Amino acid sequence: MMTTLKNDLLLRALRKEKVERPPVWMMRQAGRYLPDYIKLRNQYDFFTRVQTPELATAITLQPIDQVGVDAAIIFSDILVIPQAMGLEVLMEEGKGPSLPKTIKTKADVNALITEGVEENLSYVTSALALTKKELNGRVPLIGFAGAPWTLLCYMVEGKGSKTWDKAKQFVYTEPALAHSLLQKITDITIKYLVAQVKAGADTVQVFDSWAGSLSPSDFQTFAQPYLLQIADALKDHAPVILFPKGTWHALEDLSKSSASGIGIDWTISPEYARKLTSNNITLQGNFDPAKLLAPIPQIKIWVKEMIDAFGVQNYIANLGHGITPNIPVDHAKAFVDAVKEYQPSNDN
Amino acid sequence: MMTTLKNDLLLRALRKEKVERPPVWMMRQAGRYLPDYIKLRNQYDFFTRVQTPELATAITLQPIDQVGVDAAIIFSDILVIPQAMGLEVLMEEGKGPSLPKTIKTKADVNALITEGVEENLSYVTSALALTKKELNGRVPLIGFAGAPWTLLCYMVEGKGSKTWDKAKQFVYTEPALAHSLLQKITDITIKYLVAQVKAGADTVQVFDSWAGSLSPSDFQTFAQPYLLQIADALKDHAPVILFPKGTWHALEDLSKSSASGIGIDWTISPEYARKLTSNNITLQGNFDPAKLLAPIPQIKIWVKEMIDAFGVQNYIANLGHGITPNIPVDHAKAFVDAVKEYQPSNDN
Numbered sequence: 112m113m114t115t116l117k118n119d120l121l122l123r124a125l126r127k128e129k130v131e132r133p134p135v136w137m138m139r140q141a142g143r144y145l146p147d148y149i150k151l152r153n154q155y156d157f158f159t160r161v162q163t164p165e166l167a168t169a170i171t172l173q174p175i176d177q178v179g180v181d182a183a184i185i186f187s188d189i190l191v192i193p194q195a196m197g198l199e200v201l202m203e204e205g206k207g208p209s210l211p212k213t214i215k216t217k218a219d220v221n222a223l224i225t226e227g228v229e230e231n232l233s234y235v236t237s238a239l240a241l242t243k244k245e246l247n248g249r250v251p252l253i254g255f256a257g258a259p260w261t262l263l264c265y266m267v268e269g270k271g272s273k274t275w276d277k278a279k280q281f282v283y284t285e286p287a288l289a290h291s292l293l294q295k296i297t298d299i300t301i302k303y304l305v306a307q308v309k310a311g312a313d314t315v316q317v318f319d320s321w322a323g324s325l326s327p328s329d330f331q332t333f334a335q336p337y338l339l340q341i342a343d344a345l346k347d348h349a350p351v352i353l354f355p356k357g358t359w360h361a362l363e364d365l366s367k368s369s370a371s372g373i374g375i376d377w378t379i380s381p382e383y384a385r386k387l388t389s390n391n392i393t394l395q396g397n398f399d400p401a402k403l404l405a406p407i408p409q410i411k412i413w414v415k416e417m418i419d420a421f422g423v424q425n426y427i428a429n430l431g432h433g434i435t436p437n438i439p440v441d442h443a444k445a446f447v448d449a450v451k452e453y454q455p456s457n458d459n
Numbered sequence: 460m461m462t463t464l465k466n467d468l469l470l471r472a473l474r475k476e477k478v479e480r481p482p483v484w485m486m487r488q489a490g491r492y493l494p495d496y497i498k499l500r501n502q503y504d505f506f507t508r509v510q511t512p513e514l515a516t517a518i519t520l521q522p523i524d525q526v527g528v529d530a531a532i533i534f535s536d537i538l539v540i541p542q543a544m545g546l547e548v549l550m551e552e553g554k555g556p557s558l559p560k561t562i563k564t565k566a567d568v569n570a571l572i573t574e575g576v577e578e579n580l581s582y583v584t585s586a587l588a589l590t591k592k593e594l595n596g597r598v599p600l601i602g603f604a605g606a607p608w609t610l611l612c613y614m615v616e617g618k619g620s621k622t623w624d625k626a627k628q629f630v631y632t633e634p635a636l637a638h639s640l641l642q643k644i645t646d647i648t649i650k651y652l653v654a655q656v657k658a659g660a661d662t663v664q665v666f667d668s669w670a671g672s673l674s675p676s677d678f679q680t681f682a683q684p685y686l687l688q689i690a691d692a693l694k695d696h697a698p699v700i701l702f703p704k705g706t707w708h709a710l711e712d713l714s715k716s717s718a719s720g721i722g723i724d725w726t727i728s729p730e731y732a733r734k735l736t737s738n739n740i741t742l743q744g745n746f747d748p749a750k751l752l753a754p755i756p757q758i759k760i761w762v763k764e765m766i767d768a769f770g771v772q773n774y775i776a777n778l779g780h781g782i783t784p785n786i787p788v789d790h791a792k793a794f795v796d797a798v799k800e801y802q803p804s805n806d807n
Binding site for chain 1: 622623624627628631632671673674675676677705707708725726727728731748749750752753754757783785
């Protein structure tokens with residue numbers, strides 16, 4: 112059963128169709144800056160929220176109703192894949208994820224579950240189907256997964272890291288084994304994202320949060336090929352947004368990929384990102400979440416400058432990284448409102 | 460009393476004079492990967508090591524004797540300036556620095572000590588003079604300071620941060636006050652670095668460790684102008700190396716500054732860094748410290764590739780960030796040896 116979307120700005124921007132104004136959403140928009148999210152967090156632990164479709168749906172819908180974004184992104188986590196591959200994942204509030212058993216050897220890689228992983232993640236597809244129904248065509252629904260390199264980081268390191276040097280030591284010392292692990296994650300991720308689209312996701316985003324820890328050459332070796340495989344495999348199912356944070360150096364290459372959009376962070380100017388991508392692809396970003404701590408009138412000025420710099424077409428207004436828990440809701444709303452109120456400075 | 464340097468490779472590279480091979484040193488080369496450093500750390504607390512010239516000198520000399528680097532960098536810390544400006548700095552081993560009282564208001568900025576700060580840091584100049592004497596001309600001696608933006612980060616935030624959003628909130632909400640603080644730090648830093656040169660530093664490096672957290676536009680507003688002031692003020696005293704980590708976007712501008720060298724990290728390729736700087740300035744870097752965890756033969760291959768890519772002239776081989784405590788000493792030495800053994804691949 113197809114529901115016609117009342118607001119399809121996001122999908123039109125991804126298809127490079129003309130829009131009246133840019134669509135806007137925020138990474139981590141269903142998260143800890145929202146008091147209603149905190150209420151559910153105080154009642155249910157993290158994986159209960161993720162694995163109970165009714166809770167995941169309720170959380171996913173909160174920012175649509177309360178902040179007015181132009182897209183919903185399913186409430187879930189990138190670590191559901193390592194978890195479904197057999198690694199225990201602990202999520203302690205305020206402390207970030209940890210994986211007690213990490214990948215060190217070929218035997219560890221071989222012991223990972225690789226068959227039927229997407230079936231084990233049916234709670235995500237159920238949450239997508241329920242959210243799709245509840246949205247009733249108001250806005251598009253975004254599915255997502257972690258990129259292979261970023262998942263390898265957690266699977267090898269066992270927790271967050273400033274340097275990811277255990278993960279790097281693994282791939283530098285055992286490159287063939289690393290590639291075999293990256294390929295396993297890629298194959299599973301493709302099936303998982305296709306299942307998300309079948310369940311109702313209108314587009315999918317791949318988060319390569321730690322791509323920027325790699326040199327350009329290592330990114331090309333250990334991250335980019337797997338991102339491209341995913342984009343190629345998904346392109347006939349739904350538009351794909353790649354978000355390899357911190358990899359300004361890959362923008363030109365990625366603009367020629369099968370992806371429909373590339374997310375960028377604030378460490379590159381919109382003008383330069385457009386130049387590197389020859390305006391060939393829709394760009395998404397790149398407001399520094401810390402700027403949402405500034406006074407509201409200042410936020411609105413910066414949002415206008417950002418849209419002026421990216422241009423209205425082939426653009427998705429977003430942050431350059433997830434919104435942080437310390438952002439006042441009215442500041443988040445001011446960001447969204449400023450995009451909706453956008454009027455160009457000149458007669459272009 | 461001037462001592463002729465037996466090994467002046469570093470200074471010749473900074474003056475863009477011809478060298479037989481690139482000089483090599485490592486950021487944090489006097490640090491926790493060295494067993495002899497650990498011995499002193501177990502006997503004396505951090506600020507005792509920093510403030511006792513005999514200890515600072517002994518630590519500074521360790522990597523010269525044990526790893527064979529082509530330069531000594533004085534053992535000290537960037538937070539000695541905030542400390543000498545009146546802020547308490549606590550250094551708990553393994554936990555990073557913390558400042559119990561942070562800068563929040565105009566009154567806080569006004570309460571900072573700004574007169575005679577460099578005299579309060581005479582333990583650093585004494586350590587430089589003693590180290591210079593002990594080096595007896597073996598290799599050049601590098602002095603250093605933290606960049607104004609990076610020091611503001613710690614002074615406002617009170618500790619390390621992934622996002623530096625308190626520091627950003629401060630500069631976005633109170634830009635005039637932020638600039639007044641940045642200027643105070645700059646004025647003190649200039650006097651401090653001139654004093655270091657007079658005490659024996661042959662060159663000085665300015666560490667802007669958190670410059671990469673800023674957008675290009677914010678870097679130009681809150682960081683770059685102060686780096687340029689420091690480079691301008693020092694240029695008639697000694698060659699200046701600027702290391703604003705993560706700011707590939709500023710390389711072109713900085714290559715036209717009064718600095719003699721720019722440090723870069725591994726998130727930009729040597730070739731592209733040369734292109735952006737039009738080969739106008741000596742570049743320093745950019746080996747990912749995590750690569751020192753790879754097997755020694757692999758380290759040597761990568762070092763050769765790095766030098767091939769940068770070229771032998773106008774180049775200082777270094778890491779792209781500080782060496783981490785988990786690096787085996789023989790791997791650090793392999794890095795240094797590989798630079799010393801460098802032979803070009805072709806007849807260029």
